[in-house]
Amino acid sequence: MLVDNHNRTINYVRLAVTDRCNLRCNYCMPAEGINFAKNDKLFTIDELSRLSEILVSQGVDKIRITGGEPFVRKDLMVLMRHLSQLEGLNDISVTTNATLIGPYIDELKELGIKNINVSMDAINRETFEKITRRDHYDTVHNNIIRLITEGFNVRINFIALEGQNTEDILPMLELTKHYGVSVRFLEEMPFNGGSKTFESIAWDYKRILAYVKERHLDYYELPSPKTSTSINYKIPGFKGSFGVIPSFSRTFCGSCNRLRISATGDVITCLYAQPSMNIRDILRGEGSTEKIKESILKAIGSRSKTGFEAQQKYKGVFANSMTSIGG
Numbered sequence: 001m002l003v004d005n006h007n008r009t010i011n012y013v014r015l016a017v018t019d020r021c022n023l024r025c026n027y028c029m030p031a032e033g034i035n036f037a038k039n040d041k042l043f044t045i046d047e048l049s050r051l052s053e054i055l056v057s058q059g060v061d062k063i064r065i066t067g068g069e070p071f072v073r074k075d076l077m078v079l080m081r082h083l084s085q086l087e088g089l090n091d092i093s094v095t096t097n098a099t100l101i102g103p104y105i106d107e108l109k110e111l112g113i114k115n116i117n118v119s120m121d122a123i124n125r126e127t128f129e130k131i132t133r134r135d136h137y138d139t140v141h142n143n144i145i146r147l148i149t150e151g152f153n154v155r156i157n158f159i160a161l162e163g164q165n166t167e168d169i170l171p172m173l174e175l176t177k178h179y180g181v182s183v184r185f186l187e188e189m190p191f192n193g194g195s196k197t198f199e200s201i202a203w204d205y206k207r208i209l210a211y212v213k214e215r216h217l218d219y220y221e222l223p224s225p226k227t228s229t230s231i232n233y234k235i236p237g238f239k240g241s242f243g244v245i246p247s248f249s250r251t252f253c254g255s256c257n258r259l260r261i262s263a264t265g266d267v268i269t270c271l272y273a274q275p276s277m278n279i280r281d282i283l284r285g286e287g288s289t290e291k292i293k294e295s296i297l298k299a300i301g302s303r304s305k306t307g308f309e310a311q312q313k314y315k316g317v318f319a320n321s322m323t324s325i326g327g
């Protein structure tokens, strides 16, 4: 079992399978993209499979596949098939922009992969295209509806962006009236692949909740798992639910159970921390399984207590993009 230096059990790994993305969301990276890693710096599918096995042997029972956009990797399903066979791995989830998932929906279902988070920051077409700088609105919309009707557990992640999409908060919430889907509103974070940073945000979770309350006076809180980053609510009579994720306010660090591994092998113990180490080259070395286990243990043995503490230690500017960190 992996237990960190603050006595928190780590059982959840977010594994980025690429840093490439086919969208260019303006709060995530510049229009021209970022300095993407060279191909040989990215894990191969065999390496990702082996790494996952090692992590599961250390007590990890949930892996979320993220990126970049996971489905830009043509060989992704090879990894998904491998993961679905791993004993002890109880939860395989995927975070995607839903532009390329269509051809894989049937097989994901067959493999028993049920939890799909889709990032969609606007229900209005023009706003969507402006934010993503691409015109994939119909594909994303149709794939979301298809995933829901096929019985996947779908959660839509919506970043509240001042001056861009907050008029879409209530219309997006309407989706939960008719569909058993969860819409989660997230705070923006200072990871945009540029040097833009900020001390505060216009739309924190309290403002989002107050705004929803103006329309839906009677929403009530739902019980959430202890390690959940979202605070979840239901509007009476609505099929689905909604939530807020205070990713900038960082109210959830005390129960954090997660570790991030980037597509190039950086081990990140907190979103707001610098990578603790890189395990790609260790994995490529001989007799590496024990060394990998030791390195993971070492990384989680020196975690910051909170994202604020991690940020203080960091000192530099967050020049990173979420497309490298995996969200």
Ligand code: SAM
Pocket (backbone or CB within 6 Å): 021, 027, 028, 066, 067, 068, 069, 070, 095, 096, 097, 117, 118, 119, 157, 159, 186, 187, 188, 189, 190, 191, 192, 247, 321, 322, 323, 324, 326, 327
């Ligand atoms: N391509 C996949 C997707 O779109 O969900 C997975 C990777 S994406 C980087 C993961 C998540 O990070 C998305 O939900 C995205 O909205 C979020 N994200 C990116 N930049 C962010 C930022 N500056 N603040 C908050 N969330 C951000």
